[in-house]
Amino acid sequence: MRYAFYLGCIVQSEQYGYEASVRAIMPKLGVKLVDMPGTSCCGFPPFSSVNELAWLYSSARNMTIAEEMGLPIFALCNGCHLSFVETKHKLEYDNELKAKVNEKLAKEGLRYEGKIELVHILELLHDKLGKEKITEMISRPLKGLRFAAHPGCHAIRPSRIGRPDDPENPRKLDDLITWLGAEASDYPEKIDCCGSSLAVASGKTVLNIAGDKLKAVKLYGFNGLVTTCPFCFKVYDNRQRAIQTVIGDKELDVPVFYYTQLLGLAMGVSPESLGLDLNQSPVDPILVKVCERAIGGD
Amino acid sequence: MTNNSLREAVRKMNAEVCDQCGKCSSACPVTARVEGFNPRQIIAKIALGKEGDLMKSGVIWTCTSCLKCKERCPEKLSPYDLILDLRRIAIDLQLPHPEGYDESVKAVVETGAIQQPQLIRTRNKERKDRKSMGLPPAEKPKDLAAYTQTLQEILKEEKA
Numbered sequence: 001m002r003y004a005f006y007l008g009c010i011v012q013s014e015q016y017g018y019e020a021s022v023r024a025i026m027p028k029l030g031v032k033l034v035d036m037p038g039t040s041c042c043g044f045p046p047f048s049s050v051n052e053l054a055w056l057y058s059s060a061r062n063m064t065i066a067e068e069m070g071l072p073i074f075a076l077c078n079g080c081h082l083s084f085v086e087t088k089h090k091l092e093y094d095n096e097l098k099a100k101v102n103e104k105l106a107k108e109g110l111r112y113e114g115k116i117e118l119v120h121i122l123e124l125l126h127d128k129l130g131k132e133k134i135t136e137m138i139s140r141p142l143k144g145l146r147f148a149a150h151p152g153c154h155a156i157r158p159s160r161i162g163r164p165d166d167p168e169n170p171r172k173l174d175d176l177i178t179w180l181g182a183e184a185s186d187y188p189e190k191i192d193c194c195g196s197s198l199a200v201a202s203g204k205t206v207l208n209i210a211g212d213k214l215k216a217v218k219l220y221g222f223n224g225l226v227t228t229c230p231f232c233f234k235v236y237d238n239r240q241r242a243i244q245t246v247i248g249d250k251e252l253d254v255p256v257f258y259y260t261q262l263l264g265l266a267m268g269v270s271p272e273s274l275g276l277d278l279n280q281s282p283v284d285p286i287l288v289k290v291c292e293r294a295i296g297g298d
Numbered sequence: 299m300t301n302n303s304l305r306e307a308v309r310k311m312n313a314e315v316c317d318q319c320g321k322c323s324s325a326c327p328v329t330a331r332v333e334g335f336n337p338r339q340i341i342a343k344i345a346l347g348k349e350g351d352l353m354k355s356g357v358i359w360t361c362t363s364c365l366k367c368k369e370r371c372p373e374k375l376s377p378y379d380l381i382l383d384l385r386r387i388a389i390d391l392q393l394p395h396p397e398g399y400d401e402s403v404k405a406v407v408e409t410g411a412i413q414q415p416q417l418i419r420t421r422n423k424e425r426k427d428r429k430s431m432g433l434p435p436a437e438k439p440k441d442l443a444a445y446t447q448t449l450q451e452i453l454k455e456e457k458a
Binding site: 007009010012013014016019020023035036037038039040041043045046047048049050051052053054057058061104107108153154157158159160167168192193195196197198199200201202205206208209275277278279280284295296 | 327328331332356359360361362363364365366368369374376382385386389396398399402403406410411412413414415416418420421422424426428431432433434436437438439440441444445447448449451452453455
């Protein structure tokens with residue numbers, strides 16, 4: 001299994017824990033990740049809101065790189081994956097637009113065909129690797145822990161152009177959590193938005209939206225929140241202290257993980273190799289339970 | 299993007315068929331929190347050709363792109379896509395919009411990415427970068443000048 005590995009701006013510039021954990025586990029699962037030379041921003045969000053051609057050009061440009069490599073793209077970010085899928089969809093049904101995009105791409109000697117397969121991390125882990133492959137790699141089951149799955153909006157909507165999981169009742173991340181020996185259960189806020197796209201326009205509103213979900217996750221007694229989206233992670237984990245302040249709840253303390261960090265832990269990989277020292281939420285009590293040591297401060 | 303292309307988008311989407319059922323607004327995470335942001339009303343205003351104040355007030359920039367409105371519309375309309383159209387027109391008309399968009403566009407045009415790799419703090423207050431994490435250098439367009447020029451050209455042309 002070989003994939004052109006597309007990181008996207010936010011992962012490559014700051015969400016190192018996600019990238020590190022993916023790079024640590026995939027080879028062990030038999031997945032070879034091939035870095036994509038010369039990639040750029042997928043165009044979402046800045047260009048999708050500003051200029052449609054600049055957006056489609058940006059997404060198509062990265063897809064041409066994978067086409068040249070002859071490999072399907074494994075895009076790590078929900079936003080980038082949706083951006084590629086939407087662009088592919090738009091250009092498939094609009095030859096005029098496709099010609100316009102190709103005219104721009106020609107300036108770098110590139111040409112977009114639209115034949116590339118786009119793979120989301122939920123599809124890769126759940127559908128392509130599957131239960132048997134993942135469970136046989138588990139050496140340190142996450143017994144006695146119950147996690148709230150948060151797939152993130154762009155992994156499940158809009159279903160009319162095809163997303164990795166069901167728009168109203170997504171189950172794949174829950175399955176993946178149970179394959180680690182942990183429990184997952186539904187909760188009413190599961191498919192609600194983290195709010196992160198609003199950061200540019202109204203940072204405080206984001207923190208309130210995200211705070212509602214974290215409060216709910218705590219209320220229901222989950223041991224933590226698990227996601228596969230770097231934008232969602234950034235809000236729930238990196239901004240959790242700011243959320244505490246804005247909603248006036250200093251007791252809010254929900255451990256937040258990338259799914260690949262939990263998978264790595266369950267596979268026996270060291271927390272450091274999974275970038276777990278970068279999580280800003282209180283993950284140490286979980287690390288103590290799973291591998292009998294904390295790696296954080298305080 | 300122009301007002302004419304918005305009319306075209308409305309026609310293509312058949313936005314006049316909106317029943318005003320409100321499934322979009324009841325699903326929207328912003329409607330309850332930001333005054334004046336309501337996808338049901340936005341659709342109605344656009345269908346009536348009264349989108350001007352939506353663009354001038356800046357309220358169109360508060361959509362989180364959660365896509366629930368697009369998902370749940372029984373008529374298969376997409377308030378989200380029309381909001382993006384309004385944003386593009388507002389940009390071309392140089393109406394007020396969050397500065398962050400200009401900053402992101404500038405960064406992507408000039409460097410290929412929204413932001414450059416940062417030093418990130420661990421819980422132990424150490425600083426980590428890509429190298430100390432054992433990650434390869436971040437990618438960027440090989441011919442950055444050609445890439446920058448192409449995007450500048452697109453942004454300029456579309457405004458005309």
